[in-house]
Amino acid sequence: MNVFAISDLHLPGGDNKPMDVFGPEWSGHQGRIAAAWREVVKPEDLVLVPGDLSWAMKLPAVQEDLDFLGNLPGTILLVRGNHDLWWKSISQLRQRLPKNVFALQNDFYPLPGRLAVCGTRGWKSPGAADFTPEDEKVYRRELARLRLSLKAAQDAGFEPYIVMLHYPPTAEDQTDSEFTGIMEEAGVKYCVYGHLHGPAQRQALTGKYRGISYYLVACDAVGFRPVHITCLPD
Numbered sequence: 631m632n633v634f635a636i637s638d639l640h641l642p643g644g645d646n647k648p649m650d651v652f653g654p655e656w657s658g659h660q661g662r663i664a665a666a667w668r669e670v671v672k673p674e675d676l677v678l679v680p681g682d683l684s685w686a687m688k689l690p691a692v693q694e695d696l697d698f699l700g701n702l703p704g705t706i707l708l709v710r711g712n713h714d715l716w717w718k719s720i721s722q723l724r725q726r727l728p729k730n731v732f733a734l735q736n737d738f739y740p741l742p743g744r745l746a747v748c749g750t751r752g753w754k755s756p757g758a759a760d761f762t763p764e765d766e767k768v769y770r771r772e773l774a775r776l777r778l779s780l781k782a783a784q785d786a787g788f789e790p791y792i793v794m795l796h797y798p799p800t801a802e803d804q805t806d807s808e809f810t811g812i813m814e815e816a817g818v819k820y821c822v823y824g825h826l827h828g829p830a831q832r833q834a835l836t837g838k839y840r841g842i843s844y845y846l847v848a849c850d851a852v853g854f855r856p857v858h859i860t861c862l863p864d
């Protein structure tokens with residue numbers, strides 16, 4: 631099994647939302663993602679999509695985008711992004727997912743070898759210049775959700791191996807955060823995240839740091855092509 635990742639697909643959510651307003655590289659991005667996906671991903675592979683799947687505002691409007699994923703090869707795993715406003719009830723969402731698509735929320739996805747994928751949305755870190763008391767509340771809630779996800783895996787006898795976050799795990803200056811500390815304590819080996827676009831991608835923590843390999847996988851950062859993360863035995 632090969633594990634790939636790509637985030638921030640920003641599918642239209644039932645509307646004809648032009649993405650090239652964010653730059654010419656976004657022109658026809660949905661078709662380019664699908665073509666590249668089919669080139670590299672096999673049915674037995676896993677693709678991690680850490681957030682910002684769709685511009686839809688409500689759950690019924692995201693069905694077309696979920697079906698788009700359902701027609702792509704591989705098993706697909708989602709966590710929520712800041713623009714995924716359609717993601718309200720995890721039970722209602724799971725009723726709509728295609729058979730090859732799964733959504734994480736306070737739980738984990740099992741991998742071969744008793745390994746696990748864990749994750750949550752995350753949030754901006756306290757080092758951000760515009761960090762507010764309300765951000766502090768959301769940040770603490772997301773830390774708790776990551777702990778719940780990791781604990782669910784550990785309690786079931788699985789080793790947390792990969793963490794999916796939508797937000798970067800560090801602040802703008804790439805300083806450590808409670809997210810990085812929690813992952814290090816749990817023995818996580820890989821962290822994939824998105825959210826950053828354009829010049830902000832220069833702030834990204836990538837490569838191996840304190841035992842964890844970090845990947846920025848926002849689709850415009852990876853050429854609208856799923857990036858290979860690791861290979862697991864079947």
